[in-house]
Each structure stands twice: as C-alpha cells, then as structure tokens.
Amino acid sequence: MSRAALDRLREQYLRHLTIERGLSANSLDAYRRDLARYTEYLAGEGTTEPNAITAPMTQAFMSWLRAPATEGGCELSASSAARIASSVRGFHKFMDEEGVIDDDVTRDLTSPKLPARLPKALTIEQVQRLLDAAGGDEPEQLRDRALLELLYASGARISEAIGLAVDDVIDRDMIRVRGKGDKQRVVPLGSFAQDALDAYLVRARPLFAARGSGSPALFLGVRGGALSRNSAWNILQRVAERAELDVHVSPHTLRHSFATHLMQGGADVRVVQELLGHASVSTTQIYTKVTVDALREMYALSHPRAR
Incomplete structure (x- = not known):
C-alpha cells in the first residue's frame, strides 16, 4: 500500500468523524494536522502499510514529538503531544473496526502525563x-x-x-x-x-x-x-x-x-x-x-x- 492510500484512509476517518460525531471545522482541522504529522513521520521511517505499523513505532513517534528540537524532535508540550496521541488512537481504532488492520497496536500507547489543572473559581x-x-x-x-x-x-x-x-x-x-x-x-x-x-x-x-x-x-x-x-x-x-x-x-x-x-x-x-x-x-x-x-x-x- 502506498503513502497515498494511507492518506486516503486518514481522509476516510475524518469524514467518519464529521458524520458520526459532528465535529466542528476547527476540531477537524486539528485532527487533520495531527494525523498528517503522524503519516509523514511513518513515511519518513519507510512505513506506508497500516499493518506494518507496530506498537514500538507508535511509541517512538510519541517520543519524537516530545524530543528537543536540537535532537531532531518537535519539542511539543505535554498537552499537545497528548492531543496527538488521542488522534492517533482514534485513527487506529477506526482502521481496526473497518478491517483495514489485523490489530490495533495503539491500545497501550502512552501519552505524556498532564498536570492536574485546578479550575480557577471566584469566591x-x-x-x-x-x-x-x-x-x-x-x-x-x-x-x-x-x-x-x-x-x-x-x-x-x-x-x-x-x-x-x-x-x-x-x-x-x-x-x-x-x-x-x-x-x-x-x-x-x-x-x-x-x-x-x-x-x-x-x-x-x-x-x-x-x-x-x-x-x-x-x-x-x-x-x-x-x-x-x-x-x-x-x-x-x-x-x-x-x-x-x-x-x-x-x-x-x-x-x-x-x-x-x-x-x-x-x-x-x-x-x-x-x-x-x-x-x-x-x-x-x-x-x-x-x-x-x-x-x-x-x-x-x-x-x-x-x-
């Protein structure tokens, strides 16, 4: 399967989100950016076949997102990386449910731990x-x-x-x-x-x-x-x-x-x-x-x- 085919799967998932979850245009744009970054990373690693994606690959992707720019990483914040991880998990779940992949390798994908944000309430x-x-x-x-x-x-x-x-x-x-x-x-x-x-x-x-x-x-x-x-x-x-x-x-x-x-x-x-x-x-x-x-x-x- 070519890179173009993986991109088509991504667009199918975005259409699925539009129909099933009624996401706003802004939310869909965020998913599109997140998953484009993911598929570009996989292509850079020589992986364009969904069934060739492994759990270590997805975890390496998460590490790359957080790695310092001086080390070739994206140096994203924990919250941004956690959002992308959620997008990736949703994409793999979709491919699994559609029968495109044999197994969802992102079930155990870990996200950066986010600090508890306490709401700021008025007295x-x-x-x-x-x-x-x-x-x-x-x-x-x-x-x-x-x-x-x-x-x-x-x-x-x-x-x-x-x-x-x-x-x-x-x-x-x-x-x-x-x-x-x-x-x-x-x-x-x-x-x-x-x-x-x-x-x-x-x-x-x-x-x-x-x-x-x-x-x-x-x-x-x-x-x-x-x-x-x-x-x-x-x-x-x-x-x-x-x-x-x-x-x-x-x-x-x-x-x-x-x-x-x-x-x-x-x-x-x-x-x-x-x-x-x-x-x-x-x-x-x-x-x-x-x-x-x-x-x-x-x-x-x-x-x-x-x-």
Whole structure:
C-alpha cells in the first residue's frame, strides 16, 4: 500500500468523524494536522502499510514529538503531544473496526502525563460583586443580568446558554440544556436566576424580538437576532470591569465557580457531574481536589499546631 492510500484512509476517518460525531471545522482541522504529522513521520521511517505499523513505532513517534528540537524532535508540550496521541488512537481504532488492520497496536500507547489543572473559581463574595455590577433597569442590563445569573445558577457552558430557546425554560425553576453531542439535561435554577430571567422575559426580550425576525433564542441581541458567543463574552468582560474584580473572569470561570461552590456546600460529586453534563465522573472529581485543597489551606491558617 502506498503513502497515498494511507492518506486516503486518514481522509476516510475524518469524514467518519464529521458524520458520526459532528465535529466542528476547527476540531477537524486539528485532527487533520495531527494525523498528517503522524503519516509523514511513518513515511519518513519507510512505513506506508497500516499493518506494518507496530506498537514500538507508535511509541517512538510519541517520543519524537516530545524530543528537543536540537535532537531532531518537535519539542511539543505535554498537552499537545497528548492531543496527538488521542488522534492517533482514534485513527487506529477506526482502521481496526473497518478491517483495514489485523490489530490495533495503539491500545497501550502512552501519552505524556498532564498536570492536574485546578479550575480557577471566584469566591462567593466575588460572584456577588459581579452579579451586582450587572444590575440596572435598561433592557440590555436586564438581559445581561439574566444571562450571568443563569450561567452561575446552572453551570452551563456559554455555548449552551446562548443556544437556549425560550421553550427550553420548561418551568420557572428548570431549564433544558443541550450539551456536547446534543445530549440533553435538565438543570434547576435558584430564585435569583428565576427573578432575573422573569424580568428579562417580560420587560426586555419582547422589545428586542420586535426588532428581529422571530428568533426562538432565549437571549437576543438588540437587533432581535440570537445573542452571539462573542457578544456574550463581551457582556461578561464589561460587567467584570465594572465590578473591579482583580482576577480574570471568563464564562468558564462561572461554570467552575458553580461546581466548586456546590462541592464546598456538600453536594455529591455524582449530582455535580449530572448538572455539569460531564460524560465521566473523573472529569468532575477535580472539584473534589479543589475542596480538599481549600480545607488544607484553612487548616494551615487556623490550627495552632498546623505549622
């Protein structure tokens, strides 16, 4: 089999990802770059036949990605190499399932160990300052307050929040969120978010909707179209600036704060997993470590014999 044939298999896999997983154009471009690097490496080693690829070859490829440039390597970061390893494993699994290869040699392919990244959460007092700064009776202010209250009350991703339709407010205290892979979950809202959403729906959204063409989106821009991700980001930045917070705030900061504050309040990790829409509880368990670290810090500061 020629190099061109291996490249065709790569393109077949990318089409498979498009159809089966509905990946964005940016994600597909990342997969394409990763796998092009992989097939180019194999070709450089004289390997163009899928069944000729061995487990040591794939591991050597991983070492090459991390090796210093002075040694002929790519000198990639651990996170970049780990992403490429995931792409390679997915490609081999696809070829195995399609019967192109006799065995998936990447089952035991090891990725660089990534350091645990602790989410940066706001304190409850900082969240209060942020939400207070979003106050006001103008239509745009009512919308901004409702958006930020909803983000903190639900832990929704920004894409999930701006993707909500009016019909997704299924009760005054519940919303239906569509997450990754179009998976749906129902998330409750507290009284503050309920009140902010009511004020927006009654006093602001009808004004915006009258200027547009009938968008079903819950959050609208001033011209009546669905609020964009960039506009929502800018709203948060403006409000954070008014709140004079001395920390960086992003939409994901509110999601992290939602989860961290729930865990600190005693919520079960499985409940938090469901609310966040995590496919695996292992993703949610990072918030357990956040809570443990907070306890350790408080102990060190408070106990007379801690030091």
